[in-house]
Amino acid sequence: xxxxxxxxxxxxxxxxxxxxxxxxxxxxxxxxxxxxxxxxxxxxxxxxxxxxxxxxxxxxxxxxxxxxxxxxxxxxxxxxxxxxxxxxxxxxxxxxxxxxxxxxxxxxxxxxxxxxxxxxxxxxxxxxxxxxxxxxxxxxxxxxxxxxxxxxxxxxxxxxxxxxxxxxxxxxxxxxxxxxxxxxxxxxxxxxxxxxxxxxxxxxxxxxxxxxxxxxxxxxxxxxxxxxxxxxxxxxxxxxxxxxxxxxxxxxxxxxxxxxxxxxxxxxxxxxxxxxxxxxxxxxxxxx
Amino acid sequence: xxxxxxxxxxxxxxxxxxxxxxxxxxxxxxxxxxxxxxxxxxxxxxxxxxxxxxxxxxxxxxxxxxxxxxxxxxxxxxxxxxxxxxxxxxxxxxxxxxxxxxxxxxxxxxxxxxxxxxxxxxxxxxxxxxxxxxxxxx
Numbered sequence: 209x210x211x212x213x214x215x216x217x218x219x220x221x222x223x224x225x226x227x228x229x230x231x232x233x234x235x236x237x238x239x240x241x242x243x244x245x246x247x248x249x250x251x252x253x254x255x256x257x258x259x260x261x262x263x264x265x266x267x268x269x270x271x272x273x274x275x276x277x278x279x280x281x282x283x284x285x286x287x288x289x290x291x292x293x294x295x296x297x298x299x300x301x302x303x304x305x306x307x308x309x310x311x312x313x314x315x316x317x318x319x320x321x322x323x324x325x326x327x328x329x330x331x332x333x334x335x336x337x338x339x340x341x342x343x344x345x346x347x348x349x350x351x352x353x354x355x356x357x358x359x360x361x362x363x364x365x366x367x368x369x370x371x372x373x374x375x376x377x378x379x380x381x382x383x384x385x386x387x388x389x390x391x392x393x394x395x396x397x398x399x400x401x402x403x404x405x406x407x408x409x410x411x412x413x414x415x416x417x418x419x420x421x422x423x424x425x426x427x428x429x430x431x432x433x434x435x436x437x438x439x440x441x442x443x444x445x446x447x448x449x450x451x452x453x454x455x456x457x458x459x460x461x462x463x464x465x466x467x468x469x470x471x472x473x474x475x476x477x478x479x480x481x482x483x484x485x486x487x488x489x490x491x492x493x494x495x496x
Numbered sequence: 497x498x499x500x501x502x503x504x505x506x507x508x509x510x511x512x513x514x515x516x517x518x519x520x521x522x523x524x525x526x527x528x529x530x531x532x533x534x535x536x537x538x539x540x541x542x543x544x545x546x547x548x549x550x551x552x553x554x555x556x557x558x559x560x561x562x563x564x565x566x567x568x569x570x571x572x573x574x575x576x577x578x579x580x581x582x583x584x585x586x587x588x589x590x591x592x593x594x595x596x597x598x599x600x601x602x603x604x605x606x607x608x609x610x611x612x613x614x615x616x617x618x619x620x621x622x623x624x625x626x627x628x629x630x631x632x633x634x
Contacts, residue, residue, distance in 0.1 A: 376513050378509050378510070378512075378513075379509060380509075409516075409537070410516060410534070410537045410538050410541050411538070412538050412541040412542050412545065412600075413542060413545075413596060413597045413598075413599045413600050413603060414541075414545055414596065416597060416599075417596055417597045420597075440531070441530050441531040441533075441534035441535075442534060444531050444534070444535070445534050445535050445538045445607065448535060448538075448603060448606045448607045449538065449542075449599045449603035449606070449607065450589055450599050450602065450603055450606065451597060451599055451603075
């Protein structure tokens with residue numbers, strides 16, 4: 209019985225493909241990115257239906273299916289294209305098989321449904337697994353990348369280190385900031401750490417709390433933390449929230465913070481004069 | 497402008513960021529300046545974080561208020577959490593049950609123009625807060 213159904217379907221694959229193409233094309237109207245050209249859509253449809261038939265024919269997940277889905281993932285086709293297509297295939301095939309036989313009893317009906325399901329479901333599973341595997345992979349890569357970027361520490365000078373923070377700070381990141389800050393202070397033997405929050409979009413009580421804790425921890429290991437990059441709107445929200453940041457120095461820009469850091473480490477910026485300036489000076493001295 | 501409502505579910509920590517961004521966009525569209533946008537974003541952040549920390553899950557909704565003489569944004573934070581036992585206490589500066597700064601709710605009240613809170617042990621907490629666009633005098 210099963211074999212017979214399979215043979216019928218394979219024999220009449222042309223009719224089924226035709227119906228399927230009509231159905232899939234009509235769905236296209238309201239769906240899918242317009243960036244996909246009609247030619248590409250049609251050729252992909254044809255390839256897709258061939259892949260389905262080969263896997264029905266060989267009764268297993270074929271390598272063609274893997275190649276096909278891999279290519280679609282790379283090109284960024286939506287998963288819904290594949291699931292919609294397979295559902296259309298299921299509808300069309302069931303419809304075709306049932307209309308062929310003159311009288312349909314419940315047993316036959318059930319066996320046809322079962323049969324077609326057993327063809328389509330493994331393909332759907334395989335595709336969904338591949339897509340979600342791909343997403344998970346991308347996600348974990350991005351998480352790693354984000355983690356690497358989340359709390360960098362840059363030693364700019366003997367005893368002066370900068371930690372530029374860009375983007376939202378969540379609990380996870382706050383923990384990393386604290387760890388990296390303390391590790392870095394010890395490792396680089398920093399006396400002053402500049403924490404730059406120019407790139408932090410919102411400073412709420414949680415973020416402020418973590419910054420205060422980090423600064424306090426830095427103070428405990430014998431260094432000083434300067435908070436820099438406080439934009440005017442952030443300053444206003446901090447005042448509105450009533451957050452007390454008096455325990456450590458704060459500056460509007462990294463530049464000002466760096467100058468303070470130099471002062472704290474008993475250094476200052478000396479501008480060297482150009483040679484001709486010195487000659488002029490010597491000339492003027494000679495003149496006296 | 498229609499007074500349509502848009503809502504963000506707060507279930508994960510990153511939903512706070514989503515709510516904040518949506519609120520900031522709405523505030524910008526209504527015509528708030530950068531300082532007020534930052535205030536509104538911070539207020540949303542506090543409210544959303546409270547939901548995440550104390551209630552586990554809830555929802556933040558935004559409404560545009562457009563009256564004849566004034567415009568504003570209304571933020572509604574709602575949850576089905578355990579409720580707040582003593583509201584007057586949480587509105588005090590420096591009170592926190594979680595070791596935080598305790599500046600959240602009183603801070604939100606100062607950041608915004610209007611602030612209403614209803615809390616109940618059975619029905620959770622509902623906070624409705626409004627910020628008006630500063631009137632330009634000609």
